[in-house]
Amino acid sequence: MTNTKNRLALLAVLLLILLSITLPSALAQEGITVVTNEYETVFGESITFHVAAKSENQITGIRLYYKVGGFPSTSHAYPEFEPGQTVEAEHKWDLVLNYIPPGSEIEYWWKIEDAAGNELKTEPVSFTYEDERYDWKELRSDRVILYWYKGDDAFGQALLDRALEALDQLKHDTGVTVEKPVKIFIYGSHSDLLGALEEGAKEWTGGRAFTEQGIVVIGVSPGNLEWGKRATVHELTHVVMHQVTDTPLGGLPTWLDEGLAMYAEGDLESVYVAELNEAIESNTLISVRSLSSSFSADPDLASLSYAESYSLVEFILDQYGEEKMTHLINIFAQGAYYDDALQEALGVNTDGLEDAWRAWLGAPPRLTAAEATPPISQPSAPTPVAPGPPLEGVCCPGGLAAGVILPALFYLFSCGQKPD
Numbered sequence: 001m002t003n004t005k006n007r008l009a010l011l012a013v014l015l016l017i018l019l020s021i022t023l024p025s026a027l028a029q030e031g032i033t034v035v036t037n038e039y040e041t042v043f044g045e046s047i048t049f050h051v052a053a054k055s056e057n058q059i060t061g062i063r064l065y066y067k068v069g070g071f072p073s074t075s076h077a078y079p080e081f082e083p084g085q086t087v088e089a090e091h092k093w094d095l096v097l098n099y100i101p102p103g104s105e106i107e108y109w110w111k112i113e114d115a116a117g118n119e120l121k122t123e124p125v126s127f128t129y130e131d132e133r134y135d136w137k138e139l140r141s142d143r144v145i146l147y148w149y150k151g152d153d154a155f156g157q158a159l160l161d162r163a164l165e166a167l168d169q170l171k172h173d174t175g176v177t178v179e180k181p182v183k184i185f186i187y188g189s190h191s192d193l194l195g196a197l198e199e200g201a202k203e204w205t206g207g208r209a210f211t212e213q214g215i216v217v218i219g220v221s222p223g224n225l226e227w228g229k230r231a232t233v234h235e236l237t238h239v240v241m242h243q244v245t246d247t248p249l250g251g252l253p254t255w256l257d258e259g260l261a262m263y264a265e266g267d268l269e270s271v272y273v274a275e276l277n278e279a280i281e282s283n284t285l286i287s288v289r290s291l292s293s294s295f296s297a298d299p300d301l302a303s304l305s306y307a308e309s310y311s312l313v314e315f316i317l318d319q320y321g322e323e324k325m326t327h328l329i330n331i332f333a334q335g336a337y338y339d340d341a342l343q344e345a346l347g348v349n350t351d352g353l354e355d356a357w358r359a360w361l362g363a364p365p366r367l368t369a370a371e372a373t374p375p376i377s378q379p380s381a382p383t384p385v386a387p388g389p390p391l392e393g394v395c396c397p398g399g400l401a402a403g404v405i406l407p408a409l410f411y412l413f414s415c416g417q418k419p420d
């Protein structure tokens, strides 16, 4: 009997301890209830987040947290609402002001507080921001997901095959492999593409690589497959290289970034070959040091910059080989200053590389800083600028150009050829 009483008493004590541990958090959970938690997307315009909640106490605080895949930062908003026991709140993300590309992954959650100090954090909701205006077909592989809507299955397959072939070549040349499948959206025309880019996108834009999100957006009409293959491979290479080499030290010098993208496209197109030969003959090659930062906005200089970048990559692979190129990329992947990385992998700094490259080309010796003309302008505008008509065959005028996009600063590339 005594034993049973003792046991009961012990049980009661245990129960009390248990309750004292679990009660406050149980109350906090029950204090606030989410009634609805929804979002609505209007492509190119807005994403509206809506929440309704109730509590026995006055709800005093509502915050929305959201982030875009590929960016480390989380944004938050304080939507206006009428405090009470039953509340509703809405936050509209203006996609015209804060552009994101199709295929972006979004995650969001709410934090709701009441006057009694209860706090509720909803489970994160993830969704993909899709361009529902078109009936997309898709082809999936382990490294690339290709979406298109205009053109037959063979068209999509040809683009995917070329992309995978280029990735094999990139792996062979640089050791770089795809970390996360890259999404490639093929819009069926140039005007469709512009309709999917941010307002004010340059009319000559042929495609974009959104390196942080791992997304490529290009306009390729079915009759323009060969150009489409080049553009796709070019932008894809930028995304893959950035997956590997984005570091706080700034990644790759522009000539290497653009050179690898140009090299991936295939043989250098004749217009660039002519530019390069002319610059060699007239001793007007742009210095490799200049090409380490953003390319000139001047169309002629930009075009020559791409030609030289291709040539430099070809030179390194030809004279130093894939192993040293792989070593160089590995050093950049760890984060390094340009001269240090080149010195360690190739045994020359930027100027030494230029000297060796010029000798290989049969070009005159490098100009000293005082002799070099003309100075290369460094555009600092948020979007690349290419005055004048579209540049035939020229991709990414301005090279690496910074674009401000929610929620963080990211890099974007633009192609300077109007595809159709």
Ligand SMILES: [Zn+2]
Pocket (backbone or CB within 6 Å): 234, 238, 258, 261, 395, 396, 413
């Ligand atoms: Zn490029």
